[in-house]
Amino acid sequence: MATIKQIAEKAGVSPTTVANVIHGRTARVSPETLEKVRAILDREKYAPNMGAIMLARSSSRIIGVIMFREPRRNETVLEDPFSSKVIGSIEREIREAGYYMMLHATDHEEDVLRLVAKWKLAGLILIWVPGEIAGIIRRSVETPVVFIDCVFDEDGQEYHNVALDDEKGGFELTRYLLSMGHERIAFFADSASWPGTADLRFGGCRRAFAEEGKILGNDRFMVLSKDFGERQETYRKLTVPEPPFTALAFFSDYYAAEAIIYCQEHGIEVPGRVSVTGFDDNIFARLVRPRLTTVYQDAALRGQQAVAMLLALIRGEPLESPSVRSPVTLKVRESVGKAARD
Amino acid sequence: MATIKQIAEKAGVSPTTVANVIHGRTARVSPETLEKVRAILDREKYAPNMGAIMLARSSSRIIGVIMFREPRRNETVLEDPFSSKVIGSIEREIREAGYYMMLHATDHEEDVLRLVAKWKLAGLILIWVPGEIAGIIRRSVETPVVFIDCVFDEDGQEYHNVALDDEKGGFELTRYLLSMGHERIAFFADSASWPGTADLRFGGCRRAFAEEGKILGNDRFMVLSKDFGERQETYRKLTVPEPPFTALAFFSDYYAAEAIIYCQEHGIEVPGRVSVTGFDDNIFARLVRPRLTTVYQDAALRGQQAVAMLLALIRGEPLESPSVRSPVTLKVRESVGKAARD
DNA sequence: CTGTTAGCGCATTCAA
DNA sequence: TTGAATGCGCTAACAG
Numbered sequence: 001m002a003t004i005k006q007i008a009e010k011a012g013v014s015p016t017t018v019a020n021v022i023h024g025r026t027a028r029v030s031p032e033t034l035e036k037v038r039a040i041l042d043r044e045k046y047a048p049n050m051g052a053i054m055l056a057r058s059s060s061r062i063i064g065v066i067m068f069r070e071p072r073r074n075e076t077v078l079e080d081p082f083s084s085k086v087i088g089s090i091e092r093e094i095r096e097a098g099y100y101m102m103l104h105a106t107d108h109e110e111d112v113l114r115l116v117a118k119w120k121l122a123g124l125i126l127i128w129v130p131g132e133i134a135g136i137i138r139r140s141v142e143t144p145v146v147f148i149d150c151v152f153d154e155d156g157q158e159y160h161n162v163a164l165d166d167e168k169g170g171f172e173l174t175r176y177l178l179s180m181g182h183e184r185i186a187f188f189a190d191s192a193s194w195p196g197t198a199d200l201r202f203g204g205c206r207r208a209f210a211e212e213g214k215i216l217g218n219d220r221f222m223v224l225s226k227d228f229g230e231r232q233e234t235y236r237k238l239t240v241p242e243p244p245f246t247a248l249a250f251f252s253d254y255y256a257a258e259a260i261i262y263c264q265e266h267g268i269e270v271p272g273r274v275s276v277t278g279f280d281d282n283i284f285a286r287l288v289r290p291r292l293t294t295v296y297q298d299a300a301l302r303g304q305q306a307v308a309m310l311l312a313l314i315r316g317e318p319l320e321s322p323s324v325r326s327p328v329t330l331k332v333r334e335s336v337g338k339a340a341r342d
Numbered sequence: 343m344a345t346i347k348q349i350a351e352k353a354g355v356s357p358t359t360v361a362n363v364i365h366g367r368t369a370r371v372s373p374e375t376l377e378k379v380r381a382i383l384d385r386e387k388y389a390p391n392m393g394a395i396m397l398a399r400s401s402s403r404i405i406g407v408i409m410f411r412e413p414r415r416n417e418t419v420l421e422d423p424f425s426s427k428v429i430g431s432i433e434r435e436i437r438e439a440g441y442y443m444m445l446h447a448t449d450h451e452e453d454v455l456r457l458v459a460k461w462k463l464a465g466l467i468l469i470w471v472p473g474e475i476a477g478i479i480r481r482s483v484e485t486p487v488v489f490i491d492c493v494f495d496e497d498g499q500e501y502h503n504v505a506l507d508d509e510k511g512g513f514e515l516t517r518y519l520l521s522m523g524h525e526r527i528a529f530f531a532d533s534a535s536w537p538g539t540a541d542l543r544f545g546g547c548r549r550a551f552a553e554e555g556k557i558l559g560n561d562r563f564m565v566l567s568k569d570f571g572e573r574q575e576t577y578r579k580l581t582v583p584e585p586p587f588t589a590l591a592f593f594s595d596y597y598a599a600e601a602i603i604y605c606q607e608h609g610i611e612v613p614g615r616v617s618v619t620g621f622d623d624n625i626f627a628r629l630v631r632p633r634l635t636t637v638y639q640d641a642a643l644r645g646q647q648a649v650a651m652l653l654a655l656i657r658g659e660p661l662e663s664p665s666v667r668s669p670v671t672l673k674v675r676e677s678v679g680k681a682a683r684d
Numbered sequence: 685c686t687g688t689t690a691g692c693g694c695a696t697t698c699a700a
Numbered sequence: 701t702t703g704a705a706t707g708c709g710c711t712a713a714c715a716g
Binding site for chain 2: 045047048049050051052053054055058060062065081084088091092095100101102103104105106113114117118119120254257258261264265283284287288289
């Protein structure tokens with residue numbers, strides 16, 4: 001409630017002096033005044049009017065965190081436990097750095113541009129943005145932008161992206177499956193994971209096959225429906241009358257868990273008859289039985305990296321590299337068995 | 343980028359006229375000017391400077407959404423799928439109402455007060471706040487505040503709370519268990535759910551017993567540890583050498599699922615030897631086998647109600663009632679069986 | 685070391 | 701129907 005002016009009056013000094021105290025420019029204030037002003041500032045619980053600061057500096061301390069949502073379904077990534085963790089981690093990092101987080105879901109780039117203009121955003125974190133939209137935003141905004149898990153069309157631009165080593169994830173997973181004797185493997189992307197991400201993972205899978213002198217055809221790569229009933233139908237086709245694959249690799253722990261349960265309910269033993277793998281290593285992987293063999297990634301780390309990179313950009317500090325690729329680790333648990341010899 | 347002044351210049355009118363157009367005060371502008379100014383506004387992609395608006399009106403269109411976190415563990419409610427859904431729903435409602443969402447986690451009331459003062463918040467939604475903190479905030483803030491799932495000490499104040507019919511949830515659940523012949527039931531709150539909430543549910547459980555002329559002792563009510571190892575130890579004690587209870591009622595689907603899996607791994611049949619129930623009916627309830635008998639609540643609805651109530655307060659509209667109590671529904675699935683006759 | 689002053693962009697009152 | 705003027709609280713450049 002109290003303004004600098006009012007504080008100044010109470011202290012019997014000028015507003016500038018109070019401002020100097022607030023901003024720690026102690027060299028320009030005598031020790032006594034400093035002490036006195038500080039005491040009053042404290043007593044009056046001075047809180048700066050951010051509107052005035054925004055106006056004067058024409059920039060805010062707000063970081064916009066944009067989740068894209070699918071236009072059709074009115075859902076955001078928040079529904080997913082992995083994304084929630086990322087967002088939770090982002091919130092903490094932003095807060096601890098003394099910034100503020102504005103959370104916004106949209107599927108239109110204009111919304112994002114408007115948000116930046118209206119609020120003079122200090123920076124922008126875009127989560128799971130389709131590549132083409134990412135390009136537009138990147139080009140039309142002057143504030144620092146960091147993407148999370150964005151796969152871009154190669155347009156020569158330098159993007160600041162906090163990515164995952166998706167290719168390696170797919171590779172490790174597939175190599176392991178191959179080592180367990182699996183060759184008839186089906187790979188399932190969920191429509192939520194952006195095509196680019198799934199493609200990278202699939203590329204890794206293909207490389208693992210190639211290293212063994214084998215070929216992995218594109219027909220092994222499928223996209224799972226968002227609709228529960230349709231997924232059940234998919235699982236049914238995969239198991240009746242006889243599983244055409246010895247292993248099912250899902251790019252999401254949740255769907256892997258769902259498939260395991262489907263199998264169990266229909267008398268298909270996992271991993272006896274069919275092996276199943278996931279991706280992310282989230283809470284579902286540890287809950288389901290048999291425990292899921294999956295690819296681990298550190299959700300909190302992803303958020304930290306994104307904010308750290310953004311802050312460096314905001315402060316104009318040099319970056320070691322324009323983008324970061326988080327490591328993945330294969331977690332071998334119990335959902336994969338030896339493939340029966342054909 | 344463009345300001346009202348610049349728009350005015352291009353249109354050859356005064357800033358006031360432009361402002362009138364922006365605010366739809368069409369009565370004060372001639373049709374031609376209106377059209378001309380609108381066109382320019384559109385062409386220049388005019389976006390108001392929210393800082394200036396904040397300054398001039400001394401209020402922002404920002405709604406603060408505060409999640410409390412446990413001081414010790416650095417976690418927020420975002421880790422939980424149910425809370426994520428609530429927050430996702432809040433985000434959408436805020437956005438669609440033309441407001442902006444500032445997400446903040448803290449465990450200190452001063453943080454909240456400072457946030458309100460700095461950003462001239464239009465309103466505040468507080469999620470899972472401990473009762474005493476809620477009181478402090480409520481008393482020291484003049485902006486509208488809506489709580490979600492807050493249980494207050496009775497201090498005569500009128501709170502705006504979006505609560506759940508926890509008592510009924512506990513009641514229905516227990517009545518069902520009793521009807522299935524269970525009397526030796528243990529109830530587990532998780533430390534995350536605030537004591538008040540758990541107490542309400544437990545009160546419902548007690549009422550169900552009372553209606554049958556039975557008494558439910560406080561020793562049947564336990565708090566589950568946040569630590570995985572300790573929980574495992576709890577489950578062990580509950581099953582070795584012989585389950586002392588015929589039913590375990592958890593106030594959280596996740597822990598119910600965890601317990602079911604523990605039992606299955608240790609040869610205790612669910613629901614054959616011991617029955618298990620959950621609370622919330624979230625994704626875990628549907629994933630685990632046997633499917634969880636649990637108490638359903640509508641996460642998205644909770645968020646909607648909170649924002650709707652807050653908007654009414656902001657706009658000064660009359661409220662039907664100061665607080666709302668969302669309904670719960672018992673979902674009978676397969677995790678409860680008939681209790682063996684003693 | 686301290687004070688004065690001119691904006692920042694918008695809302696709003698009052699005058700034309 | 702339109703315009704001019706003032707103030708919101710702060711920053712920053714400048715003057716003492």
